[in-house]
Amino acid sequence: MKYIDEYRKKDLILAVAGELRKVSRQEFTLMEVCGGHTMAIHRFGLHALLPPTIHLISGPGCPVCISSQHFLDTAIAFSKIPDVIITTYGDLIRVPGSVSSLEKEKANGHDIRIVYSVLESIEIAKLNLLKKVIFLGIGFETTAPATAAAIVEAQKANLRNFFVLSAHKVMPPVMKALVEDGVKINGFIAPGHVSAITGTTIYNDLVNLSKLGVVITGFEPVDLMLAILMLVRQFESGDPKVEIQYQRVVHAGGNKIAQELLTRVFELKDDRWRGLGVIPLSGLKIREEFAAYDAERNFTIDVPEPVDPKGCICGSILKGLKTPGDCRLFATKCTPSDPVGACMVSGEGTCATYYKYRL
Amino acid sequence: MCLAIPAKVISVDGPSALVSIEDVEYRASILLLDDVRPGDFVMLHAGFAIEKVDPEEAAETLRLLNEVANNSHP
Numbered sequence: 055m056k057y058i059d060e061y062r063k064k065d066l067i068l069a070v071a072g073e074l075r076k077v078s079r080q081e082f083t084l085m086e087v088c089g090g091h092t093m094a095i096h097r098f099g100l101h102a103l104l105p106p107t108i109h110l111i112s113g114p115g116c117p118v119c120i121s122s123q124h125f126l127d128t129a130i131a132f133s134k135i136p137d138v139i140i141t142t143y144g145d146l147i148r149v150p151g152s153v154s155s156l157e158k159e160k161a162n163g164h165d166i167r168i169v170y171s172v173l174e175s176i177e178i179a180k181l182n183l184l185k186k187v188i189f190l191g192i193g194f195e196t197t198a199p200a201t202a203a204a205i206v207e208a209q210k211a212n213l214r215n216f217f218v219l220s221a222h223k224v225m226p227p228v229m230k231a232l233v234e235d236g237v238k239i240n241g242f243i244a245p246g247h248v249s250a251i252t253g254t255t256i257y258n259d260l261v262n263l264s265k266l267g268v269v270i271t272g273f274e275p276v277d278l279m280l281a282i283l284m285l286v287r288q289f290e291s292g293d294p295k296v297e298i299q300y301q302r303v304v305h306a307g308g309n310k311i312a313q314e315l316l317t318r319v320f321e322l323k324d325d326r327w328r329g330l331g332v333i334p335l336s337g338l339k340i341r342e343e344f345a346a347y348d349a350e351r352n353f354t355i356d357v358p359e360p361v362d363p364k365g366c367i368c369g370s371i372l373k374g375l376k377t378p379g380d381c382r383l384f385a386t387k388c389t390p391s392d393p394v395g396a397c398m399v400s401g402e403g404t405c406a407t408y409y410k411y412r413l
Numbered sequence: 414m415c416l417a418i419p420a421k422v423i424s425v426d427g428p429s430a431l432v433s434i435e436d437v438e439y440r441a442s443i444l445l446l447d448d449v450r451p452g453d454f455v456m457l458h459a460g461f462a463i464e465k466v467d468p469e470e471a472a473e474t475l476r477l478l479n480e481v482a483n484n485s486h487p
Contacts, residue, residue, distance in 0.1 A: 055435055057419040057454060057466055060475060069482035090416045117414045143414065143459070171460020173442060193459075196415040200461045203444045247415040250456065250464040273416065276478060283481075302471035303456055303464050312445045312463065402414065 057302070061274030062098075070279040071103040078286050083109040083238060085374055087229060088245035089116030089402030090273055096411040098275040108282065112407075114228050114330065114372040115245055117192040117221075118145045118400035122326040123360030125221045126151035131355045132188050132219065133164045138353075139182060140166040141175040142190040145400045148393065152361040172204040179208070179216040188349045191220040196247040198222040198338055199312035202319035205340070205347045217349040220340055223325060226256045227336035233264045237374045241267040241285040243278070246300040251316075253308025257296045267294040270304050319344055328396060329369015366395035371404050378408040385409055417458035419466055422451050432457060 086092055092112040095101065101110065114120055130151045133140045140156065147156040147168060160166040165185075169175055172189055179187040191201045201218055208216045225248050244257060249270040257268045267288040271281035281299040288294050298304050316338070325337025340348040365383050370376040378384045378397070388394035390406050397405040420432035420441065430443045432455065442461045443449045455462035 055419065056421070057471060066478045066482055070478070073481050073484075088415055090414070115415070145414075171442075173460050193414055196417070196463065197459055199445055199463070200442075200459050203442065203461070207444075245415055247417050247456065247458060247463065250417075280474075280478065299474075301474055302467050309445060309464055311447065315445070400414070402416075 058274060061272070061276040063276065066276050067103065067279055070276065070283055074108065074279070074283050074286060075105045077283070077290060078105045078107045079290060081107050081109075082240050082286060082289055083111060084241050084243055084282065084285055085111050085113045085232075085237065085239045086243040087113040087115040087225070088248070089119065089400065089404070091115075091243055091245070091271070091278065092404055093402045093407050094273050094275065095278060096407045100275060100278060103279070104282070108286065111239065111374045111377070112371070112404040113232070113374055114327065115194065115225070116397070116400050116402050116404070117194060117197070117223070118149060119368060119372060119396045119403045120223065120327045120330070121146065121149065121192055121221055121396060122328050123152055123362055124326055124357065125219070127357045127360055128355070129190050129219060130154050130156060130159055131357055132349065132353060133159045133166055135353060135355070137185045138165070139178060139185050139187045140164070140190065141169045141178060141187060142166065143192060144168045146190060146192060148399045149396045150363060150393065152358070172200050176204055176208060176213065176216060179213055183215060186215050186217065188217045188219055191218045191222050194223055194225050194245070194248050195251045195316070196245075198320065199251060199315050202315040205319050205344050206315065208347055209344065214346070217347055217352055218340060219349040220320070220338055222320065222338035223327070223336055224322070224338065226260060227333050228327065228330065229260055230263065231330060231333050232373060233260070233266070235373065239266065239374065240289055241269070241294070243281050243285070244268045244270045246270055246272045246277075246304060249298070249300070249304045249308070251309050251312045254296045254298060254306045261294055261296055265294050268296045270296070270298045270300055272300040272303065327372075329372045363394045368395040368397040368405070371397055378405045381405070385412070415458070417456035417463060419454050420457040420462070422449055422453045422455060424451055425449055430462065432462070
């Protein structure tokens with residue numbers, strides 16, 4: 055496939071690996087923020103190609119993983135309201151809430167449907183005017199513009215039975231929070247598709263504050279290897295900065311149309327992250343102007359105090375403090391077919407990725 | 414979840430475009446982009462084209478990579 059195959063060529067990957075061995079002198083730890091990057095690194099076995107000086111740890115960039123118990127419990131409670139249809143991206147349905155999961159509620163007969171695009175939710179709402187469709191909005195800056203576009207479309211079509219429960223989040227505050235928490239890293243492999251929307255400026259404060267390099271990269275093995283090389287070069291020359299490796303997709307200014315839509319529909323709010331607690335101004339809340347589409351404003355329900363799964367260390371893994379091997383549940387009580395915590399559910403969750411590629 | 418795949422634009426029809434990923438065709442929203450034309454490649458994410466793929470930048474990255482490859486095997 056064009057724009058994929060050429061970035062998976064073995065000779066190019068090995069050439070960059072050779073160059074890395076030449077330039078890497080000091081011990082060097084990088085965090086790949088995005089769950090998609092974690093998955094790609096393991097899938098293509100890139101760890102094995104890195105010199106022993108370079109270490110990679112996974113970060114908090116997996117929307118399903120960082121979704122809070124409170125959000126899941128709210129979604130589960132909404133699913134039990136008569137005449138409600140819940141629409142959601144796939145993985146979320148399997149994440150255990152405090153006492154149930156969307157999957158279990160679906161088995162109990164509640165109408166919960168998996169969609170690939172939020173636009174399918176709009177279609178479902180149009181076809182079921184006597185029902186109320188609640189879309190579970192998860193994802194970072196990559197995904198949130200689609201939700202914003204859908205809300206604007208719903209308003210244009212005067213659709214009154216489409217709602218969004220927004221757990222959308224933004225990336226920079228959590229990266230800053232990790233640095234302030236003292237995560238021991240020397241640079242960030244930054245998310246390619248988040249940055250395609252936001253551009254590069256969102257990372258400027260982080261670099262100034264932390265003196266850590268940030269390289270925005272794509273998801274093919276050559277992209278990742280090249281990004282690691284760029285970060286090693288920055289580190290070895292003592293010149294941390296924001297660079298784009300993923301030039302074919304990411305522009306410094308980002309996608310202006312998507313940015314304008316985000317600003318028009320959402321405002322920043324303090325938001326809960328699994329394992330990380332409340333991070334100031336890290337979540338996206340639907341603005342007053344679009345209140346008619348905000349599930350939280352239109353459905354009143356009581357959600358009991360959330361209960362975190364016992365023994366699960368997903369939170370510490372998301373912070374880069376622990377790895378799945380440190381968890382006594384990993385691959386014993388907690389597996390992809392019977393997950394205890396969110397990090398084992400999502401295909402790009404750190405635990406699910408380690409489980410899949412550990413052999 | 415932020416994964417996006419390159420898809421080729423076959424035809425454009427108002428706010429949506431018919432795109433192909435190998436042999437699979439899909440109707441994608443192009444609400445987030447300006448000036449999408451048949452033949453363009455776009456990154457498809459959750460039903461939306463979120464950005465175009467820039468063919469010149471793509472070639473430049475490959476040129477740099479080949480340079481690394483040639484230097485490492487003189």
